[in-house]
Amino acid sequence: PQAREETCWSLDDFDVGRPLGKGKFGNVFISREKKTKRIIALKVLFKTQLLQLGVSHQLKREIEIQYHLRHPNILTLYGYFHDDKRVFVILDYASRGELFNVLQSQPGHKVSEVIAARFVRQLANALKYCHSKGVIHRDIKPENLLLDSKLNLKLADFGWSVVADHSKRHTLCGTMDYLAPEMVSNQPHDFNVDIWAIGILLFEMLVGYAPFANQTGDKLIARIKECKIYIPQSVSDGASRLINAIIKKEPQERLPLAEIMTHPWIQDMFPREE
Ligand SMILES: COc1ccc(C(=O)Nc2ccccc2)cc1NC(=O)CCSc1ncnc(N)c1Br
Numbered sequence: 292p293q294a295r296e297e298t299c300w301s302l303d304d305f306d307v308g309r310p311l312g313k314g315k316f317g318n319v320f321i322s323r324e325k326k327t328k329r330i331i332a333l334k335v336l337f338k339t340q341l342l343q344l345g346v347s348h349q350l351k352r353e354i355e356i357q358y359h360l361r362h363p364n365i366l367t368l369y370g371y372f373h374d375d376k377r378v379f380v381i382l383d384y385a386s387r388g389e390l391f392n393v394l395q396s397q398p399g400h401k402v403s404e405v406i407a408a409r410f411v412r413q414l415a416n417a418l419k420y421c422h423s424k425g426v427i428h429r430d431i432k433p434e435n436l437l438l439d440s441k442l443n444l445k446l447a448d449f450g451w452s453v454v455a456d457h458s459k460r461h462t463l464c465g466t467m468d469y470l471a472p473e474m475v476s477n478q479p480h481d482f483n484v485d486i487w488a489i490g491i492l493l494f495e496m497l498v499g500y501a502p503f504a505n506q507t508g509d510k511l512i513a514r515i516k517e518c519k520i521y522i523p524q525s526v527s528d529g530a531s532r533l534i535n536a537i538i539k540k541e542p543q544e545r546l547p548l549a550e551i552m553t554h555p556w557i558q559d560m561f562p563r564e565e
Pocket residue numbers: 311312316319332334336346347349350351353357366367368380382383384385386387388389437446447448449450451
């Protein structure tokens with residue numbers, strides 16, 4: 292990765308604005324870097340809570356990983372700093388916020404096939420990059436996907452799920468709708484869990500709810516293990532074929548990222564491009 296200037300940041304370098312999101316470890320504020328006037332998102336994490344929840348090492352590891360990931364569809368982590376009580380993470384500001392809220396604001400909580408294909412291709416692109424660096428995301432869900440002003444998807448790792456917001460799904464540890472069978476059976480999992488999540492996301496964007504939604508606890512786990520989904524007629528044949536090619540119980544049977552990106556349905560949605 293290209294070397295990055297080792298700037299030593301402090302809170303004095305920023306004008307902090309309104310909160311953008313509420314997290315379990317602290318909040319995120321829209322902010323402006325004073326010298327360059329650049330707008331960024333400043334995530335504030337409280338050291339006491341990080342220590343209490345024993346996630347300090349996880350944050351360090353994650354910052355290490357994110358610091359070296361640079362991709363147009365991954366939320367950039369520009370740097371971090373801390374004071375005696377808090378850790379501050381300097382992030383890209385995604386002006387259109389969470390895909391989750393965009394979906395919630397649409398009629399039927401779904402988007403057109405053109406938009407869904409755009410997001411699937413961008414997410415597959417981001418994951419191809421992550422996997423090439425040996426990074427498995429493991430937490431792909433609309434709450435963790437942000438959108439910039441040009442409707443480009445930005446994969447953002449929230450570390451841990453945000454506190455169950457009323458507009459969010461009603462599960463405490465963040466929705467389980469996106470967990471692959473091998474994860475709910477607590478088996479060793481690999482990058483194929485991210486592929487599975489692309490299939491769940493595509494289903495949810497075209498249907499308006501996740502394939503195993505409205506189930507809870509053990510019933511949900513049983514449904515995920517059973518791996519049977521019902522795709523409504525309203526979904527086109529091409530999209531249905533892609534969803535069925537991804538939602539496979541056997542991890543290695545799932546369509547590889549390269550074939551998702553070149554799938555006929557995806558290609559059809561980008562007619563004019565080369
Ligand atoms: C690369 O993005 C991250 C990297 C790391 C972590 C993190 O907290 N890790 C972590 C925290 C505790 C323990 C272990 C890991 C979080 C993020 N990202 C975020 O939190 C997203 C902040 S919300 C937001 N951001 C920009 N524009 C908007 N419109 C919004 Br809304």
